[in-house]
Amino acid sequence: MAFTRILQACKWAIAASIIVPGAAVAQTHPEFIPLGRVSAALYKPDSGPAPHIAFLVSHRTGNNLNNPACKQLSARGFLALCWNTRFVNNEASVHWEDIAFDVKTTVDYVRSLPGITKVILLGHSGGSPLMSYYEAVAEAGPNWCKGPDKLVQCTGNMDFKPADGIVFPDAHPGNGVQSLRGLNPSVSVVNGVYKVDPSLDPFNPANGFNPEGESHYSKDFQTRYFAAQSKVMNDLIARAQAKMTLIREGKSTWPDDDIFIIPGGGWSGAGPGSADLNSMDPNIPELMSTARPEKLLKNDGAITTQIVHSVSVPEPENAKDNRSFDRGTKVFTLKSFLSANAVKSTNSLNGIDWCSSNNSTMCAVESIKIPTLIAAMGAYHFIRDQELMYDLSAAKDKDYIVIEGAVHGYTPCKACEKTPGQYSNSEKNLFDYIQKWANARF
Numbered sequence: 431m432a433f434t435r436i437l438q439a440c441k442w443a444i445a446a447s448i449i450v451p452g453a454a455v456a457q458t459h460p461e462f463i464p465l466g467r468v469s470a471a472l473y474k475p476d477s478g479p480a481p482h483i484a485f486l487v488s489h490r491t492g493n494n495l496n497n498p499a500c501k502q503l504s505a506r507g508f509l510a511l512c513w514n515t516r517f518v519n520n521e522a523s524v525h526w527e528d529i530a531f532d533v534k535t536t537v538d539y540v541r542s543l544p545g546i547t548k549v550i551l552l553g554h555s556g557g558s559p560l561m562s563y564y565e566a567v568a569e570a571g572p573n574w575c576k577g578p579d580k581l582v583q584c585t586g587n588m589d590f591k592p593a594d595g596i597v598f599p600d601a602h603p604g605n606g607v608q609s610l611r612g613l614n615p616s617v618s619v620v621n622g623v624y625k626v627d628p629s630l631d632p633f634n635p636a637n638g639f640n641p642e643g644e645s646h647y648s649k650d651f652q653t654r655y656f657a658a659q660s661k662v663m664n665d666l667i668a669r670a671q672a673k674m675t676l677i678r679e680g681k682s683t684w685p686d687d688d689i690f691i692i693p694g695g696g697w698s699g700a701g702p703g704s705a706d707l708n709s710m711d712p713n714i715p716e717l718m719s720t721a722r723p724e725k726l727l728k729n730d731g732a733i734t735t736q737i738v739h740s741v742s743v744p745e746p747e748n749a750k751d752n753r754s755f756d757r758g759t760k761v762f763t764l765k766s767f768l769s770a771n772a773v774k775s776t777n778s779l780n781g782i783d784w785c786s787s788n789n790s791t792m793c794a795v796e797s798i799k800i801p802t803l804i805a806a807m808g809a810y811h812f813i814r815d816q817e818l819m820y821d822l823s824a825a826k827d828k829d830y831i832v833i834e835g836a837v838h839g840y841t842p843c844k845a846c847e848k849t850p851g852q853y854s855n856s857e858k859n860l861f862d863y864i865q866k867w868a869n870a871r872f
Contacts, residue, residue, distance in 0.1 A: 460472055463511070463513075465536065468515065468535050468536060469514050469518075470536065471512045472509070473503070475507050478507055479507065482547045483872050484508070485597075486510075486552060487552045487557065488532075488560060490515065490556040491520060499840075508868070509543070509546060515529055516529075521770075529560060531586065533560065537564075548594040548872040550595040551595070553597070553598050555600060558602055559790060559794070561596060563794055565592060567590050568590035568591060568592040569592050569798060579785065580785075581667065581788075582768055596803075597805070597864055599840065600805070600812055600816070607784075609663070609772065610660065612695065613659045613662050613778075615627075615658035615662045615694075616629075630655060632655065633748075642746065644710075647710075656781075657777045660776055660777050660778050666772065677764075689761070690762045690764050690766075692767075694752060694759070696751070703752045703757030703758040704748055712740060712744055718814065719739045719814060720832070723737055724832060725831040726831070727834060729852060729854065729855045729856070731855070733831070742810055743846055769788070770787075774786035792815075796822050798824055799825050801825060803831075804829065804831075806831070807840065809842075813832060816830065817830060833863075835856050836856035840860055842857070
């Protein structure tokens with residue numbers, strides 16, 4: 431079922447149990463490394479030459495100590511540090527502008543290890559704005575995260591040293607963008623009463639929703655929906671900023687922050703409870719297909735060049751989840767919303783002000799010049815976003831490829847297969863490609 435597939439894609443605990451053939455040479459007993467507010471697990475090959483390339487793997491809030499990428503990379507002869515930020519498992523505590531200092535801690539640590547000559551940042555999912563934020567400041571300077579158009583200003587001594595390369599396996603545009611596209615603009619709560627505007631309800635069959643399978647939304651509905659999502663997000667930003675002004679003026683209940691709840695907010699982008707249209711209608715080309723022929727890494731290891739469409743399956747179960755508190759309601763603070771989960775826009779499809787937030791992979795890559803590999807998963811939702819990321823990248827040495835049949839967590843999309851095992855090599859193919867890319871450059 432699609433719901434099971436999404437859980438498999440998004441939960442590291444499930445993804446981490448998948449080991450490729452040959453992984454027996456990986457670090458079988460990773461070493462726990464305490465680094466102040468950062469906790470980490472160090473993976474090294476059990477045998478073979480001492481590695482000189484180190485990969486850093488993390489996420490904004492996810493627990494990454496058992497991230498499958500570290501097993502896969504150490505199996506291929508690399509040192510890999512999987513680590514947790516100071517905000518692990520606590521979205522409401524995120525102060526995004528502080529998080530790059532955690533990346534600095536890990537970069538400085540691996541550069542101090544004997545034999546390590548190159549450091550590569552790996553930004554997957556919520557790790558993509560994390561790693562790209564650090565690298566953009568490292569290359570462009572701290573003015574990158576300041577300015578009148580930014581929702582929140584960075585502070586502190588941001589003396590960051592650039593990495594040597596950066597890899598984006600199924601990166602997303604930024605958590606603000608994910609929150610924007612996951613919003614259900616038909617939902618409101620007035621005087622404690624949950625209300626739904628049927629004309630904007632993505633779960634209304636009259637608008638194209640199919641509760642049993644693939645939905646089909648008209649262009650007219652899409653246009654109205656994408657504009658309405660932006661209006662709701664912009665209103666939320668204005669409301670949060672007004673509350674922050676009251677706090678600064680001493681006119682609020684608390685002197686530092688306050689709770690901020692978004693009904694119908696769903697998850698950050700695709701996932702149970704999300705109201706992004708492409709979760710129900712995988713045929714929206716502006717989100718689910720490349721705009722031009724691109725490289726597709728096939729299951730048998732061959733690479734073809736073609737227009738690539740995501741093979742992702744629809745998720746009609748989001749309708750029930752989006753109406754719930756547990757999966758359909760986001761609970762932030764004012765600071766965690768404005769710093770990490772908001773972005774300005776005129777419409778959620780192609781009218782996004784990428785640089786209004788410091789949590790923005792799209793904005794960051796415009797300032798990142800180190801070698802860059804972008805690998806989209808062919809059974810998920812970021813194929814077009816990552817193609818645009820490639821276009822925006824300032825790197826001269828950059829690569830974009832789609833991994834056939836892979837879900838967000840790299841594993842095969844079994845629900846997408848027409849024949850058993852059709853995408854069985856997705857995870858192996860991804861990390862084999864990363865291995866070749868890194869060894870060819872470093």
